[in-house]
Amino acid sequence: MGTVTTLHFASLFTPDGWCRDARVTVADGLVAALAMDTPPQPEDERHAVGLPGMPNLHSHAFQRGMAGLAEHRGQGEDSFWTWREAMYRFVHALDPDTFEAIAALAYMEMLEAGFTRVGEFHYLHNAPDGGSYDNPARMAGALAAAAASTGQALTMLPVFYAQGGFGGITAGAQQRRFVTDPESYGRLLDGARAALAGLDDARLGVAPHSLRAVTPASLREVLAVAPAGPVHIHIAEQEREVADCRDWSGARPVQWLMDNADVGADWCLVHATHVDRSELAAIARSKAVAGLCPITEANLGDGVFPAVEALGQGVRFGIGSDSNVRIDMTEELRLLEYGQRLIHRRRNCLAGSEGGSAGRVLFERALAGGQQALAAPSPLGLGSPADIVSLEADHPSLIGRSGDALLDGLLFAAGQGAIDCVWRRGIKWVEGGRHRNRDAIRTRYRMTLEGLLA
Incomplete structure (x- = not known):
């Protein structure tokens, strides 16, 4: 010893x-x-x-570098979709060294906030011209280096990103740094696995970006080659996303996913903000984790997850810092409860039975959900x-x-x-x-x- x-x-x-x-x-x-x-x-x-230590189940580390840079109102109505344009402009300038420096700050701040493991939903794979680096996991390696220099435990979730929108819309020039195909994605997973080899307690999963960014066929291909680890996906974050999914498929996003994929306890449905009662029941039956990011969801104007109804149906949840506009574990949990208070106009909404502690329910359930979603040790x-x-x-x-x-x-x-x-x-x-x-x-x-x- x-x-x-x-x-x-x-x-x-x-x-x-x-x-x-x-x-x-x-x-x-x-x-x-x-x-x-x-x-x-x-x-x-x-x-x-x-x-x-609390797991942080959803992070885009590079976005820490643009925190506060998208708070000027543009023409028309600002939304997630206008924020996304600002993100595309920022990401174009990043190289592996700048990427690592930003991620190191984010991972350091996560540790200071009490987050001791991060699920990195990593989609910045390609060079600025859209071509692959000689090592297709070069950017994943930068994240691993940031984790090593800060001590942060890392669950790497390389993102598969194939199209620009529902129905096979071709990815635009602004998305070229994200795009992969099933063959190149396999090489990316191999490279990410090698990058994680030197880290203690690292985990590897997969992340189909969203239903709007993958085709049904490519989703099946990715799941077929996935390692035995977590599967994370953005789902139902925006009302427009729900409407577009219905126009494309006739179904709401969570409904479509449940009908077309074997969703189970190794899945994390990130955001799941706009879900109905039947979708909540399906998430509960699947034992998947809802990945909630209240600070980012508020910052982007996404909406509020129906946590009272979800917990009542037995849905599991964890928390993530997502865009890293502010990294604060306590504020994520506090805002989750406060959002429900504002909607339902009562206090201690998530405290459970009479005499229950809101602080304990929030912390305990986020701890268990985050551990499950990131395949973390007990x-x-x-x-x-x-x-x-x-x-x-x-x-x-x-x-x-x-x-x-x-x-x-x-x-x-x-x-x-x-x-x-x-x-x-x-x-x-x-x-x-x-x-x-x-x-x-x-x-x-x-x-x-x-x-x-x-």
Whole structure:
């Protein structure tokens, strides 16, 4: 056995609930022992409150570089579709080095926010002219390098993108950096697998971009060659997308997908914002995870996921930072609840039964859904990576609290400012709320953005 450390938490939240006086023994980055009701020993590193790290199930890392750059109103009515044009302009300028610098900042900020694994929905594959790099996974390699330099655990989800819209519309010039065919996609998966080989705990899945970007035939081909891992897809994010899907197929997006693909527990339906009751029931039966990104969905004007109805039907969910316009785990969960309060005009909509804690339900379900969607090891399970977050017990919004009240205080009052340390595979990458490589990562990012935006 190599390096062994022991962390002691006065209160530790586990998949089985809150534990008092918990000693976590970490050997070679993995949880080797977990003892409850055990006083601290002299050699223990002591902390007040511990939580499992949260999975971030949906990210486009490069979009962190354009955060705040699409907030000027253009001609006509701004929407997701006008934002997308700004994204196309930004992405055209990126090369592997600038891509890595932006991703490193995003992954660093995710760790500072309590996210210890990211599902990277990666669709920027090709060179600016649309041709393939000599290594077709060159951009995927940049993401792997960003994960290595920050400590972030990575579930890579290379995107298959074949067309520009429903019904076989040819992809436009602005989409040429995304486009693949089944043959080149197979090479991309092989290259991504090689890029991940040097990372601890990495996972590989597939991501048909959306029903508007794949044909039924190519969707079947991609699923046939998919590794034994997660399958993620954008679905029903926009009302126009739903209308276009109905015009093309006669069915709503989730309805069409359920009728034409073997959707199961390894699937993540990202957004699923505009779904009806029958679609929610189908998602629940499939045991797929709904991938919710409340900050991005609000920023883009997508709409609000019907979470009250979804949870009532047993739909599983996780959270993601998506466009990375703001990376904040606590705000994603808070906004998920607040959106329901605004729609239903009542409080504690997602708290479950009488006396339930909204903070606990949100955190616990997002933790389980994110773990499932990213094929992540069990949080704090024996032999699992030690991915742990500690809270500053003296934060004004956590003082005098215990149990679920700590999660309520964290999500609805303290926010990210209460996060003290973050361990990823037993290494303390964040201390005092700051990543150990923050200065170097931010300096590189600043130089990158100054060049891109000059």
